[in-house]
Amino acid sequence: MQVFDINKTSGARFGEDLQGLENWSDKEDTLDLLQSFRLETSFYFKPFFKSTFTNTSKSVDLITKVPLFYLVKRGISSNSLDQVLLNQAEKNGVNVHFDKTIPVNEADIIATGPFNKKPAAFGQGITFKTNHKDISVSIINNSTSCLAYAYLLVADGHGCIATVLFDDFTNAKNYLKESIKTFEKITRITYENTRPFGSFGNFSLQPEYKDGDALLVGEAAGLQDFLAGFGMKTAIKSGYLAARSIIENTDYQEIAKREFSDYLKAGIVNRYLFEKDAKHHHKLFLSGIERPDFPEILQSLYNFNKYQRRLYPLAYRYIKKKYPKVLGKTAKTVHL
Numbered sequence: 430m431q432v433f434d435i436n437k438t439s440g441a442r443f444g445e446d447l448q449g450l451e452n453w454s455d456k457e458d459t460l461d462l463l464q465s466f467r468l469e470t471s472f473y474f475k476p477f478f479k480s481t482f483t484n485t486s487k488s489v490d491l492i493t494k495v496p497l498f499y500l501v502k503r504g505i506s507s508n509s510l511d512q513v514l515l516n517q518a519e520k521n522g523v524n525v526h527f528d529k530t531i532p533v534n535e536a537d538i539i540a541t542g543p544f545n546k547k548p549a550a551f552g553q554g555i556t557f558k559t560n561h562k563d564i565s566v567s568i569i570n571n572s573t574s575c576l577a578y579a580y581l582l583v584a585d586g587h588g589c590i591a592t593v594l595f596d597d598f599t600n601a602k603n604y605l606k607e608s609i610k611t612f613e614k615i616t617r618i619t620y621e622n623t624r625p626f627g628s629f630g631n632f633s634l635q636p637e638y639k640d641g642d643a644l645l646v647g648e649a650a651g652l653q654d655f656l657a658g659f660g661m662k663t664a665i666k667s668g669y670l671a672a673r674s675i676i677e678n679t680d681y682q683e684i685a686k687r688e689f690s691d692y693l694k695a696g697i698v699n700r701y702l703f704e705k706d707a708k709h710h711h712k713l714f715l716s717g718i719e720r721p722d723f724p725e726i727l728q729s730l731y732n733f734n735k736y737q738r739r740l741y742p743l744a745y746r747y748i749k750k751k752y753p754k755v756l757g758k759t760a761k762t763v764h765l
């Protein structure tokens with residue numbers, strides 16, 4: 430099998446930042462899911478059972494019995510998700526060609542990540558070394574991020590602070606400055622060896638899953654949680670489904686539609702509710718987290734529950750007006 434990557438190695442598009450492999454949307458544990466795909470989970474990961482959310486007036490701890498997410502490293506370090514998966518692939522005979530791409534019509538699967546024309550979201554931050562204890566804090570207010578959240582993550586002395594924007598990208602630096610200032614104030618964190626990172630994100634709420642004969646997976650298909658921009662699990666899952674459909678000669682488009690349609694529709698409703706709640710300083714979201722049954726509610730919010738189904742037409746109209754590109758068909762991978 431031949432793989433072509435335009436970068437010099439796997440993970441080069443990331444900056445050693447920490448990302449959460451979410452474990453809240455399904456009953457099945459995400460690491461078990463990866464193992465069921467025969468992936469070795471020998472990359473660095475840290476399960477998080479507690480995450481703090483604040484609008485700076487009110488702070489709420491979300492505490493879960495099973496890991497809420499597994500923190501992983503993205504980038505080119507030897508224990509990053511990207512490098513460990515690359516090593517596994519090469520050990521199994523995959524021939525990876527770096528600094529190289531091929532035309533769309535020669536590819537069986539396209540997994541090229543976000544398409545950089547008119548991204549829907551942008552994340553920017555810093556990584557650092559710190560003595561601070563392991564921690565996950567998200568700030569949801571209008572000064573540290575735009576229609577999203579800012580986050581501080583620390584695991585085993587490695588940390589990052591970032592802001593996520595769904596609008597107003599030109600002011601990213603100011604949001605990041607404000608995020609850093611606020612996290613320093615509320616956690617008293619100190620750190621050294623800071624390095625910048627940043628990248629954009631894409632969503633497509635009506636993906637076609639195909640470009641000519643090539644199967645689109647992951648963010649190249651726009652497969653990403655529209656509320657919070659979590660895309661690793663859907664990227665891995667869709668990659669597995671696409672490869673399997675080729676081996677078994679089944680219809681990937683049909684399989685992917687069945688697998689991801691409700692998830693994407695739930696994302697429309699969640700983003701609609703989140704943006705409405707922004708006007709009320711995310712009070713609804715924070716009081717939701719306080720409920721003892723919030724982990725179950727969270728799971729149902731990622732599975733297009735009956736309330737979301739009712740709200741969907743309203744949410745759809747709102748999103749159509751606000752993010753018209755996202756509701757279009759998958760943007761073609763014009764940069765190939």
Ligand SMILES: Cc1cc2nc3c(=O)[nH]c(=O)nc-3n(C[C@H](O)[C@H](O)[C@H](O)COP(=O)(O)OP(=O)(O)OC[C@H]3O[C@@H](n4cnc5c(N)ncnc54)[C@H](O)[C@@H]3O)c2cc1C
Pocket residue numbers: 433434435436438439440441442446447448449450451529530531540541542543552553591627628629630646647648649653658659660661662664764765
């Ligand atoms: C700042 C930030 C924070 C994030 N945090 C989280 C998080 O906490 N949890 C989460 O689940 N998701 C998070 N995401 C989203 C997540 O990183 C992506 O959704 C996920 O990596 C998408 O996987 P992918 O395989 O589709 O694409 P990628 O991981 O981007 O991989 C695409 C690969 O294709 C290569 N490539 C690109 N163009 C070409 C080309 N033309 N030809 C050949 N090769 C090409 C690239 O070099 C790269 O190796 C975050 C994203 C950002 C930017």
